[in-house]
Amino acid sequence: MISRGERVANYVILSVFAAFALFPIVTILSAALGPADSGGTSGLGNFTAAWQIGHFGTYLRSSLAVSSFVVVVSVVLSIMSGYAFGTMRFRGQSVLFYLFMLGIMMPSEAIAVPLYFDLRSLGLIDTFWSVALPQVALSVAFGTFWMRAYFRASSRAIVEAARIDGASTWRILWQVLVPPARPAVVTLTVLVFMWTWNEFLIPLIMVTSESLRTAPLGLAFFQGQYTSGFTLLAAGSVIVATPVVIFYLFLQRHFVRGLLQGAVRE
Amino acid sequence: MSRPRTWGRPPGEPRRVAYLYLLPAFAVYAVFLLYPIGRAVQLSLYDWDGLSLGRWVGLDNYVAIVADEGLRAAFGHALVLIVFYAAGPLVIGLGLAAILNHAKVRGLGFFRTVVFLPQVVAMVVVAVAWRRVYAPDGTLNTLLGAIGLDSLTRGWLGDYTFALPAVGVVGTWFETGLVTVLLLAGMSRIPGDLYEAARLDGAGAVREFFAVTLPSVRGEIAVALTLTVIAALRTFDLVYVTTRGGPGDSTSVPSYEVYHRAFGLSQIGSAAAIGVTLTVVIFVVSFGINRFADRRVS
Numbered sequence: 001m002i003s004r005g006e007r008v009a010n011y012v013i014l015s016v017f018a019a020f021a022l023f024p025i026v027t028i029l030s031a032a033l034g035p036a037d038s039g040g041t042s043g044l045g046n047f048t049a050a051w052q053i054g055h056f057g058t059y060l061r062s063s064l065a066v067s068s069f070v071v072v073v074s075v076v077l078s079i080m081s082g083y084a085f086g087t088m089r090f091r092g093q094s095v096l097f098y099l100f101m102l103g104i105m106m107p108s109e110a111i112a113v114p115l116y117f118d119l120r121s122l123g124l125i126d127t128f129w130s131v132a133l134p135q136v137a138l139s140v141a142f143g144t145f146w147m148r149a150y151f152r153a154s155s156r157a158i159v160e161a162a163r164i165d166g167a168s169t170w171r172i173l174w175q176v177l178v179p180p181a182r183p184a185v186v187t188l189t190v191l192v193f194m195w196t197w198n199e200f201l202i203p204l205i206m207v208t209s210e211s212l213r214t215a216p217l218g219l220a221f222f223q224g225q226y227t228s229g230f231t232l233l234a235a236g237s238v239i240v241a242t243p244v245v246i247f248y249l250f251l252q253r254h255f256v257r258g259l260l261q262g263a264v265r266e
Numbered sequence: 267m268s269r270p271r272t273w274g275r276p277p278g279e280p281r282r283v284a285y286l287y288l289l290p291a292f293a294v295y296a297v298f299l300l301y302p303i304g305r306a307v308q309l310s311l312y313d314w315d316g317l318s319l320g321r322w323v324g325l326d327n328y329v330a331i332v333a334d335e336g337l338r339a340a341f342g343h344a345l346v347l348i349v350f351y352a353a354g355p356l357v358i359g360l361g362l363a364a365i366l367n368h369a370k371v372r373g374l375g376f377f378r379t380v381v382f383l384p385q386v387v388a389m390v391v392v393a394v395a396w397r398r399v400y401a402p403d404g405t406l407n408t409l410l411g412a413i414g415l416d417s418l419t420r421g422w423l424g425d426y427t428f429a430l431p432a433v434g435v436v437g438t439w440f441e442t443g444l445v446t447v448l449l450l451a452g453m454s455r456i457p458g459d460l461y462e463a464a465r466l467d468g469a470g471a472v473r474e475f476f477a478v479t480l481p482s483v484r485g486e487i488a489v490a491l492t493l494t495v496i497a498a499l500r501t502f503d504l505v506y507v508t509t510r511g512g513p514g515d516s517t518s519v520p521s522y523e524v525y526h527r528a529f530g531l532s533q534i535g536s537a538a539a540i541g542v543t544l545t546v547v548i549f550v551v552s553f554g555i556n557r558f559a560d561r562r563v564s
Contacts, residue, residue, distance in 0.1 A: 006369070006471075007369060010365045010369045010371060011371070013361070013362070013365060014362070014365060014366070014371065014377055017358070017362060017381065017442075018377060018380050018381070020439065021380050021381050021383065021384065021439070021442075021443065022380060023399070023405070024392070024395040024396055024398075024399055024439070025383065025384075025387075025395065027395055027398055027399055027405050028391075028394070028395040028398065031398065073294075077290050077291040077294065078291060080287045080288070080290065080291060081287060081288045081290075081291035081292070083287055084281075084284040084285075084287035084288045085288075088279075088280075088281040088283070088284040088287075089279065089280050089281065089284075090280055090281055090282070090284040090285065091280075093284075096288065096292070099295075099300065100292075100295065102300075102303075103295060103299050103300075105496070105545075105548050105549060105552055106299060106303065106545060107496075107499075107500050107521065107541070107544055107545060107548060109500065109502065109520075109521040109524045109525075109541050109544060110302075110303060110306055110524075110541035110542060110544060110545040111298075111299055111302035111303055111306065111541075112524075112541075113306065113309070113524060113528045113534065113537050113538055113541060114302040114303075114305035114306045114308075114309055114538065115298065115302045116528070117309075117316065117534070118301075118302070118305065133294065133297075133298050134298045134299070134302075136294050136298070137294050137295050137297070137298035137299040138299065140291045140294060140295050141295060141299070143291075144291060169281075169283055169287075173287075194386060197388065198387075198388040198389060200388075200389060200390060200502065200503040200506070201502055201503070201521075201525065204506075204525075205525075205529065215388070216388045216389070216390040216391070216503070217390075219388075219390050219391065219394065220390050220506070220507055223394060223507065230398055233394060234394070234395075234398070237390075237391040237394045237395065238391075240388055240390070240391055241387045241388060241391045244386050244387065244388065245383070245386055245387065248383075248386040249379070252379060252382075
């Protein structure tokens with residue numbers, strides 16, 4: 001039994017913390033919806049103004065292109081490599097697996113500098129590929145680990161039955177194992193999407209032309225150039241944050257559960 | 267579990283085809299991650315400005331990390347950030363999760379969504395919001411003024427003493443939700459009769475927490491610490507957008523130094539050495555935390 005006093009104290013503590021958690025978010029939302037410092041716009045008009053002045057349409061398009069590419073490619077590659085690690089035995093298996101594990105902890109700070117100079121000598125700097133491919137590499141490490149854990153736990157009997165029916169390994173993967181793996185794949189998709197959308201260092205280093213800037217990068221530049229007042233900057237921030245927040249709110253159950261499973265299994 | 271051979275080989279039987287499934291992932295991974303980290307180690311042994319021929323300097327760049335006061339300071343700042351990113355959220359998160367798990371609070375789902383939200387928002391957006399909070403005419407100073415504490419107001423991010431803690435508080439703000447959610451999941455798995463037994467033994471809420479709750483979530487604590495300590499060591503976007511390492515070098519951190527040295531000062535070798543050192547520190551720390559957690563469990 002919880003005493004009345006304890007219950008009141010609990011609500012007070014939780015409310016104080018919720019206020020702390022929401023404080024900066026409310027700050028930025030109310031600034032974005034308030035009257036512009038320079039006058040002229042207010043409310044939703046700020047978003048239109050920020051959209052036009054800050055070129056956020058271009059940045060969102062480029063973020064969407066990079067994120068979709070990274071998500072699709074790294075999820076497909078991770079399913080394939082996770083399948084190999086999770087259900088098959090082969091020479092060099094554990095060495096290869098440890099090599100992949102290195103990548104989970106590898107900070108992008110360590111690889112970004114050498115990648116910049118090597119890609120520069122190949123003439124690949126300031127292209128879509130210089131932003132997308134390093135992020136595929138970073139995501140594939142976690143994805144392989146993630147899908148391996150799933151496939152290891154999947155039923156051997158079904159795989160064996162399919163084999164007896166003469167199904168190839170390729171068909172077993174896509175028609176037998178992947179359909180029930182949907183929750184695991186959805187979680188991986190959300191995580192990779194979020195990481196890619198929010199990544200800052202790699203686009204910052206790899207890209208100079210404006211058309212290739214991702215949304216967070218565009219926002220950082222907008223902050224540097226646009227110094228007259230906070231309203232439009234706040235509106236731009238909301239624009240950049242919204243896609244991921246919507247994604248999160250829709251899929252948060254999967255997302256949080258997935259995060260926990262992945263984290264605790266590690 | 268042996269099956270007659272005529273049934274076909276069991277699924278795990280040695281397979282060459284496994285290499286084909288690994289190949290595409292491994293190719294991207296090797297070209298864009300393994301090779302660059304090797305190159306980083308190589309570059310870190312040179313004095314190179316990115317244009318002319320590099321000069322072999324052996325371990326000089328690493329010696330400089332220990333000897334150079336500015337670089338030592340950057341790693342020191344990362345240690346301070348660990349307190350804000352990992353220790354603070356762990357203490358607060360334990361409290362919040364214990365309350366949420368124990369008291370049948372209404373609106374648990376709402377609360378969990380709210381505290382976790384900062385994790386989802388791009389760090390650049392977080393940084394822009396907090397710059398506003400900390401600005402001389404910002405929300406924090408307005409609040410302080412409203413409760414009659416005008417003497418405390420200042421430009422928080424421009425203050426030599428307060429800039430680093432101010433950046434740290436942002437870390438506490440966005441990691442606490444993650445830690446709380448992780449711990450809450452661990453606590454919800456604790457069987458109820460453990461609590462009943464403790465209560466029957468006459469344990470109060472505090473003793474119950476230390477005797478039952480805390481030992482049961484050791485695994486989750488290890489995971490939470492690993493994730494938050496790594497996040498603290500890797501702080502980049504936040505510093506880039508809020509302070510650029512300033513004022514002076516009071517908020518410089520290793521990953522900002524990597525960027526600044528490589529692309530601001532054209533000291534590629536030094537930047538690479540910091541990146542490699544940071545990687546090693548992250549490996550050692552994660553390994554250490556997990557070793558510690560394993561030993562305590564067994």
